[in-house]
Amino acid sequence: MDHDAHLRKKFANVKHQRVKADETFAPTIEDETLEHLLAEPKNDGVTVDGGLDSNTAQGGGDELELGVLDGLLDEVEEVEDLHAADGLASPCEDFLLEFSFSGKACGLDYGPRGRSHSRNASSESQSPGLSGSSNSAVGISESSSVTIQESECKNESLDKTGTELRGTFRHKKKRKTQVRGSMCPASLDLQTPKQLDDDDDDPLLSSMLVKKYEKNSDEASKAGGSRREKRLRRPTQRYIEEVSDKKSKHHKGERKFTSIDVTGIKDRQLKVRSHAELNSIGPGMLSLVPEEELLNGTKIQVVSETRPRRGRPKKQISIVPPKRNEELLTSESDEDRVIRKRSDTHDRRKHQRMWTISEVTKLVDGISEYGVGRWTDIKRLLFASSAYRTPIDLRDKWRNLLRASSVQKLKKKEVEEKQSHAMRPLPKSLIRRVRELAKIHPYPRERGQKSIGQ
DNA sequence: TTTAGGG
DNA sequence: CCCTAAA
Known part of the structure; x- marks a missing residue:
């Protein structure tokens, strides 16, 4: 609840600044886009985990910075494009990315002993393509949870996990962290600042973090209060998105989370990314432009x-x-x-x-x-x-x-x-x-x- | 990283 | 448009 308000404020800030920056150069900025980006995480992601929050907020920071840069550059249109194209990941994309993966992991994690994933189960049974991915996903989620459980302290565990993973799945490309770093402070006052500089936008890591949070909160309020409901929404929405997506496109054997293994990490990221991209123009994201x-x-x-x-x-x-x-x-x-x-x-x-x-x-x-x-x-x-x-x-x-x-x-x-x-x-x-x-x-x-x- | 060529 | 090989 507190986070919510806080985040809201933050986004509002970001938005203002960005718009202001852009206005000078192009009055016809589509606030819609931003609006969506803001609306999305606000409804779903804010509830439990810091992972999503910090990440989305981080995206916001990027956006702000880029907005300024773009303003210097030229047109507005490029703003959004740059964000996405650049790999700096628009908040929305980032969020969706996190969301997708975490949703999966979460559902799977709770599956065996919980009832929260009834939707997921059905989804799995419906589309065989998904079930294949679930196995691997289970594998990773389990292993990750082990790691997390071993260490008690939150931050430490986060850090530890982060470093471990980093050591293992080191990214081939170096991300543009300079830009990132320069703006991180802007959104640092959120919770768990560690994640910001530690796990960037690594979907795997973040998802694990997210899952950890969820696990904690879940075990804290075992009987399932309002949180459970919200958490439940994740798999659901993800399920909807995924199914609708897959139904429409018989993706050419493109399994999203199948390749969890180390070598497939990068690939998976790409896939997920594209997935998020697809989703970004989903029903909620449709923005009608003039013509x-x-x-x-x-x-x-x-x-x-x-x-x-x-x-x-x-x-x-x-x-x-x-x-x-x-x-x-x-x-x-x-x-x-x-x-x-x-x-x-x-x-x-x-x-x-x-x-x-x-x-x-x-x-x-x-x-x-x-x-x-x-x-x-x-x-x-x-x-x-x-x-x-x-x-x-x-x-x-x-x-x-x-x-x-x-x-x-x-x-x-x-x-x-x-x-x-x-x-x-x-x-x-x-x-x-x-x-x-x-x-x-x-x-x-x-x-x-x-x-x-x- | 950019171009050329093919799908 | 997408992908890949070659430069």
């Missing part, structure tokens, strides 16, 4: 979502806000919205972002200026504001443009046919430019590209 006007004038409602690129998020905090194409950059905010196709059929293409003409124009501009192959440069200079377009995306788009233009050059009939059907009407000017560029810059291995030249 995108397609070329044909049709207006459709789209869903804005941050897609953290796993590849190379690469937060470019360089102080090179491209002055050259500012109009393009700024005009993008209201035009280039995302079209998320929730085609659950194809595992890929999950995150599809329609390329708008302005984007294509920018791309072509960039290519013509910097040359084909300088994707990172183009991205940095012309697509700095759109974090979702990676250099690879640009390259891919260019590839497609080449194909399209060549096709249009070669067979006119087919072109029109295709245009009317699948293909979007690409402005002739653009096509012309693409063609010109295609002539100038050789793009190897592109079907008969050389012969199409004059």
Whole structure:
């Protein structure tokens, strides 16, 4: 209860500051996003464990800092993208991540001797894919609980566990702890500051911590008071999310917590992360953005979502806000919205972002200026504001443009046919430019590209 | 880490 | 879009 209030206040603070920072540069910030992020943990995570709280709060801290940085950078849109893409983990993502795993571990832990996981049991029986994961999860949860129980003192146990785990599952990549560290103090006054610097965002560790807390509280109030109810919610919600998620997508044998072993740690993290990502656009996270006007004038409602690129998020905090194409950059905010196709059929293409003409124009501009192959440069200079377009995306788009233009050059009939059907009407000017560029810059291995030249 | 190529 | 190999 106290925590709740405290946390609330903290978040409010964070929010204010962040908004303030951003406002200067972009008045149209979507508070919704933040709102969600704040709302989520407030309802569920605050109850028992310090793990979640501190973590979410930590995320908030990150957000604040990044918000400022972004403000210096340029647009708002990038704010959210950066958070996610950067691996610094938006609070929401972090929370979900924790939540998912802890929920699992918790349910499993209490399963054998408690009745709190009736939902889980049913879930397990329903989807065999889950049951497979449960075994491993049990394994780890058990081992972890042993470790925890051995030491009495909370902090010590936390620390100990932390170090032990760290020693064992050392992360390959070093996280960007500098940034983190600098802002940790801001959110340090929460409980269990140890976790903040100790276990960062390691889902495994955190989950263990969480579980420990839960165990304590549970055993303290054995008869199950209000806490039990709240704790019970965890597996439930997780169950719902997971099942709904899995139902819609027959994930290609992607087992989330199956690989608990040391080697699979990293992998699992990734999976979990993506899972959280999926969830982040769930019912609660849906934020309707204005709309995108397609070329044909049709207006459709789209869903804005941050897609953290796993590849190379690469937060470019360089102080090179491209002055050259500012109009393009700024005009993008209201035009280039995302079209998320929730085609659950194809595992890929999950995150599809329609390329708008302005984007294509920018791309072509960039290519013509910097040359084909300088994707990172183009991205940095012309697509700095759109974090979702990676250099690879640009390259891919260019590839497609080449194909399209060549096709249009070669067979006119087919072109029109295709245009009317699948293909979007690409402005002739653009096509012309693409063609010109295609002539100038050789793009190897592109079907008969050389012969199409004059 | 970035590009190129393939899926 | 995603993944991977090569540079």
